[in-house]
Amino acid sequence: MSVTIKDVAKRANVSPSTVSRVLSDSSKISDKTKKKVRKTMDELGYHINFNARVLVQKSTKAIGIVMKHSASQSMQNPFFPEILRGISAFCHKKEYSISLTTGESEQAIFEEVIKMVQGKRVDGLIVLYSKEDDQVVPYLLEQKIPFVVIGKPASQSNQMMYVDNDNVQAAKEATEFLIQLGHERIGFIGDDPTFQVMQDRLNGYREGLLTSGLEVIDAYVKDFIYGTDRVKQIIDELVALTIKPTAIVISADVNAFAVMKELRERGITVPEQMSIISFNNTILSQFSIPPMTAVDIQTYQLGYEASRCVIELIHDTEMFKHSVIIPTIIKVRESTCIPKIAET
Structure with missing residues (x-):
């Protein structure tokens, strides 16, 4: 019984x-x-009847998570399990469950969001990206359902809550870190340029060069989406240059792993011939060969704060829409060093 x-x-x-x-x-x-009371519940083995609670409280106690890509693709990137760990930690604290979108395309993900909202399956949502021409965020604004974006919104930022890093400043500091080591020929390799975070990091890289009196060389600026073969072409193009970069800022560590692999296959050593600094500082960064210097964006904290913000918004839908900026830290490891030309 x-x-x-x-x-x-x-x-x-x-x-x-x-x-x-x-x-x-x-x-x-x-x-x-x-x-x-909670101790007594545990002792008696009481379990909440969630269906009954939804009927009484008109609340699901569930948060929808809108993935950047399909769940299968996203989980290949160590950034997403870490951000979900942060989200889950606060949700667990407040006894909320989470529901992930699992669509294999942007349209399928959007259709799942519609089902979540129209079917009243969740009390609020966390969107794990900010993107140009996105369907999800305008729809959530129109539906007036509580939601939080991870990343600076591409538009209408005053109408929503978001959690982010100062990605322009972080990329500027990463570039200046290389300059302080003595590098003057610095490249940038980004990922999908339609996402706001990549645009901000590219702008920060440019600012870092220009404020130090260095030229932005278009041939040094590349991008590729992880999992594609374009990385091979990018490294071929950089290696073929008469004046090659001696260091590269890379906008995501999964891309940095692919770049380092391609450099190694061409006999180009890191950091002696090419210094690498990446973003995210997921757990794999310290286990790469060599261990990677990275901008720690505090991924867990991004998820934790996004979860806290959306639950606060669920309980007070009229609260002031604000942003939360998580500080970044450069973790110096073995993938960066003084360039050989600066030593001679």
């Missing part, structure tokens, strides 16, 4: 209404009472 709210109330010596308020995390119940 299943344990009921009345059973919990009797054992904890409180009223059934108090147990209900604990389940909804009511501010009217003290932390001491909440702790006692």
Whole structure:
């Protein structure tokens, strides 16, 4: 026979209404009472009837996660499991579940978002990207459902909450780090240029060069989407230049792994012949060969803060729409060094 709210109330010596308020995390119940009731639930093996709670509270206690790409493609990038870990940590704390989009195309992901919203399957959503010509964010604005974007919105940023790094400044600092080592010929390899984060990092790279009195050389600026063969062509083009770069800023560490592999196959050593600094600083960065100097964007914290913001917005839909900027840190490892030309 299943344990009921009345059973919990009797054992904890409180009223059934108090147990209900604990389940909804009511501010009217003290932390001491909440702790006692929750301990009793654990002792009795009480499990919440989520379907009944949805009917009573008109709440799913679920957050929808809108993936940048299909789930299968996204999970190949260590950035996404880490950001989901941060999201899950705060959701668990507030007893929210999460639901991921699983579509294999942008249109399929958009259609899943519509189903989440129209079917009232979630109380709010976290969009894991900011992109030009995106269908999802305008739709969520139109539907007036609580949501938070991870990344600076491409437009209408004053109408929504978002969590991000200052990617322009972070890329500027990454470029200046290489300049301080003595590099003057610095390239940039980005990923999908339709995403705002890539545009911001490219702009920061350019600022870093220009403020140091160095020229932005178009032939040094490349981009490719991870998983494609274009990286081979990019490295061929850079190697074929009469005056080659001695260092590269790379906008994502998964792309940096692919670049380092291609350099190694051509007998170009990192960092002696080519210094590399990347973004994200996922756990694999410290295990690359050589360990990679990276801009730590604090991915876990991005997810944690996005989760906190959307749950706050669910509870107060009229709250001021603001941004949260997570600081970045350069983790210096072995993929960068003083260029040989600066030593002679």
